[in-house]
Amino acid sequence: MSVLIIAEHDNKSLKPATLNTVTAATQIDADVHVLVVGFECQTVVEQASQVAGVTKVLVADNAAYEHQLAENVSKLVVEVSSDYEHILAPATTTGKNTLPRVAALLNVAQLSDVIKVEAADTFVRPIYAGNAIATVKTTDAVKVLTIRTTGFDAAASTGGNAERQVLSQVIASDRSRFLKEQLAESDRPELTAASVIISGGRGMGNGENFKLLEGVADKLGAAIGASRAAVDAGFVPNDLQVGQTGKTVAPDLYIAVGISGAIQHLAGMKDSKVIVAINKDEDAPIFQVADYGLVADLFDAVPELEKSL
Amino acid sequence: MKILVSVKRVIDYNVKVRVKSDHTAVDLTNVKMSMNPFCEIAVEEAIRLKEKGVASEVVVVSVGSKSCQETLRTAMALGADRAIQVETEDGLDSLSVAKLIAKVAQDEAADLVIMGKQAIDSDNNQTGQMVAALLDYPQATFASEVAIENGEAQVTREIDGGLQTLAITLPAVVTTDLRLNEPRFASLPNIMKAKKKPLDVKTPADLGVEVGSNVSIVSVTPPPQRAGGIKVGSVAELVDKLKNEAKVVS
Ligand SMILES: Cc1cc2nc3c(=O)[nH]c(=O)nc-3n(C[C@H](O)[C@H](O)[C@H](O)COP(=O)(O)OP(=O)(O)OC[C@H]3O[C@@H](n4cnc5c(N)ncnc54)[C@H](O)[C@@H]3O)c2cc1C
Numbered sequence: 001m002s003v004l005i006i007a008e009h010d011n012k013s014l015k016p017a018t019l020n021t022v023t024a025a026t027q028i029d030a031d032v033h034v035l036v037v038g039f040e041c042q043t044v045v046e047q048a049s050q051v052a053g054v055t056k057v058l059v060a061d062n063a064a065y066e067h068q069l070a071e072n073v074s075k076l077v078v079e080v081s082s083d084y085e086h087i088l089a090p091a092t093t094t095g096k097n098t099l100p101r102v103a104a105l106l107n108v109a110q111l112s113d114v115i116k117v118e119a120a121d122t123f124v125r126p127i128y129a130g131n132a133i134a135t136v137k138t139t140d141a142v143k144v145l146t147i148r149t150t151g152f153d154a155a156a157s158t159g160g161n162a163e164r165q166v167l168s169q170v171i172a173s174d175r176s177r178f179l180k181e182q183l184a185e186s187d188r189p190e191l192t193a194a195s196v197i198i199s200g201g202r203g204m205g206n207g208e209n210f211k212l213l214e215g216v217a218d219k220l221g222a223a224i225g226a227s228r229a230a231v232d233a234g235f236v237p238n239d240l241q242v243g244q245t246g247k248t249v250a251p252d253l254y255i256a257v258g259i260s261g262a263i264q265h266l267a268g269m270k271d272s273k274v275i276v277a278i279n280k281d282e283d284a285p286i287f288q289v290a291d292y293g294l295v296a297d298l299f300d301a302v303p304e305l306e307k308s309l
Numbered sequence: 310m311k312i313l314v315s316v317k318r319v320i321d322y323n324v325k326v327r328v329k330s331d332h333t334a335v336d337l338t339n340v341k342m343s344m345n346p347f348c349e350i351a352v353e354e355a356i357r358l359k360e361k362g363v364a365s366e367v368v369v370v371s372v373g374s375k376s377c378q379e380t381l382r383t384a385m386a387l388g389a390d391r392a393i394q395v396e397t398e399d400g401l402d403s404l405s406v407a408k409l410i411a412k413v414a415q416d417e418a419a420d421l422v423i424m425g426k427q428a429i430d431s432d433n434n435q436t437g438q439m440v441a442a443l444l445d446y447p448q449a450t451f452a453s454e455v456a457i458e459n460g461e462a463q464v465t466r467e468i469d470g471g472l473q474t475l476a477i478t479l480p481a482v483v484t485t486d487l488r489l490n491e492p493r494f495a496s497l498p499n500i501m502k503a504k505k506k507p508l509d510v511k512t513p514a515d516l517g518v519e520v521g522s523n524v525s526i527v528s529v530t531p532p533p534q535r536a537g538g539i540k541v542g543s544v545a546e547l548v549d550k551l552k553n554e555a556k557v558v559s
Pocket residue numbers: 200201202203204226227228229230241242243244245246247257258259260261262263264265268278279280281284296297298299322346347429487
């Protein structure tokens with residue numbers, strides 16, 4: 001039976017997290033449908049129908065869906081759910097906001113942050129901040145899963161030619177209203193899609209000093225990340241937080257600067273291919289996961305690193 | 310206004326987790342247990358709303374075995390007025406827990422349900438959303454700011470792209486993120502006082518809720534360990550390794 005994916009998008013473009021979710025879906029069944037819920041989201045629909053492996057794109061385009069409020073999207077998904085045995089979304093804040101509602105309305109469990117598909121009813125997911133890996137089997141009639149993007153390669157964004165189906169249902173709750181949004185604007189790659197990330201922690205001292213990381217990021221085409229301590233201290237905004245309760249990343253290269261390596265931080269980055277740590281404390285736990293550790297004052301090492309790249 | 314807060318007893322966030330050698334579960338024997346950090350934030354937010362005169366009563370609920378009474382007492386020492394334990398085995402799945410909490414919220418006629426966004430043991434991040442769905446309430450998850458006015462909660466949410474602010478009509482569910490507040494510590498006199506606060510015990514049958522799950526655990530294993538790395542002596546050596554050994558920099 002076909003798999004339904006709820007697309008991650010901002011009405012303008014399809015987010016890469018959707019592509020990783022498509023790969024997870026194709027490991028369950030070859031017939032993969034993508035639901036685009038939004039407003040004036042035609043370009044997203046175009047992009048979704050070109051993704052390799054996607055056979056059908058369902059479109060619900062209405063002002064009521066502009067901000068993809070969970071109350072509305074979950075009910076819409078439930079209305080189309082009878083055609084599916086699996087409903088997937090990327091484990092982003094949008095997916096995590098909506099899918100548990102879908103599962104509860106369907107009276108089934110929801111499995112979060114799936115990193116591996118063992119079989120159509122058996123999935124692998126990290127628990128305890130990634131300090132244990134659980135394999136779980138479900139006999140629920142509909143399996144509702146959020147997919148951790150670092151567990152799956154991205155499907156090709158072109159090569160597909162999916163048919164389209166317009167959904168005309170409009171579900172508009174009058175008890176949840178969007179007021180405003182402050183979205184980070186950056187020319188850098190998105191944190192969860194970047195192949196190189198340089199992250200700063202409390203050791204950076206203040207927000208101004210994050211400029212040091214920008215110099216290196218410019219040379220490497222890197223995204224910038226942060227520890228919780230750096231976000232809590234107001235050095236940088238919350239969308240940069242990497243960790244158990246922030247973003248999960250697995251770039252080719254992760255450079256941790258002035259970050260001690262608490263388990264909650266490691267949970268979000270320890271699957272990176274190569275980890276570099278720059279820290280002045282040689283006993284910092286981050287060195288236990290680092291491929292290359294440099295014991296140094298970051299205020300000397302980072303400018304020097306920028307110069308030598 | 311009445312607030313219901315849910316709390317979960319979990320492994321303390323500082324404890325290094327170990328998987329049982331038979332790969333059936335995480336080993337919890339003799340491990341320090343605490344209130345889930347996100348639930349602490351939920352309790353704190355409710356108490357602040359009461360201190361501001363916005364809320365009149367804060368009821369705290371936990372689902373689990375007798376040991377979660379300790380967590381309920383902690384919540385009352387922090388300022389919750391009374392507690393309800395829904396007595397079940399530990400480790401019920403999110404949907405069952407959500408059904409129980411939803412029923413308690415209904416019975417209590419709570420105007421606002423505040424819950425942690427996730428528990429640091431199962432890392433599910435689901436229960437609040439499920440409670441909201443079961444009651445057909447609006448929700449605001451991952452909250453970093455909550456203001457109550459005219460029967461509405463204005464909530465700023467931490468989302469992947471930045472911050473989003475919603476207005477939701479009460480009754481509603483809010484789940485907490487890390488930066489909503491900094492929880493207080495319980496004072497000794499308040500810990501003593503909490504022992505005398507009312508704590509009701511209910512069963513799923515009392516609430517008329519059937520619990521159970523179609524999900525079973527096949528195995529719980531330790532994560533793959535990273536091979537140990539090396540220390541480099543200088544930035545020059547680091548760059549050389551990244552270019553010529555790891556080949557991640559050109
Ligand atoms: C429920 C919960 C969830 C959490 N979720 C997350 C999460 O998602 N992500 C996360 O990151 N954390 C999370 N944490 C917090 C985590 O436990 C740590 O507190 C946090 O990661 C520490 O950040 P840090 O390494 O920047 O700061 P610190 O631990 O203070 O480390 C700073 C480091 O900088 C080094 N340093 C200082 N000055 C210099 C210098 N001049 N040169 C070089 N090195 C220097 C120090 O040696 C030290 O190692 C969570 C905690 C809890 C309880």
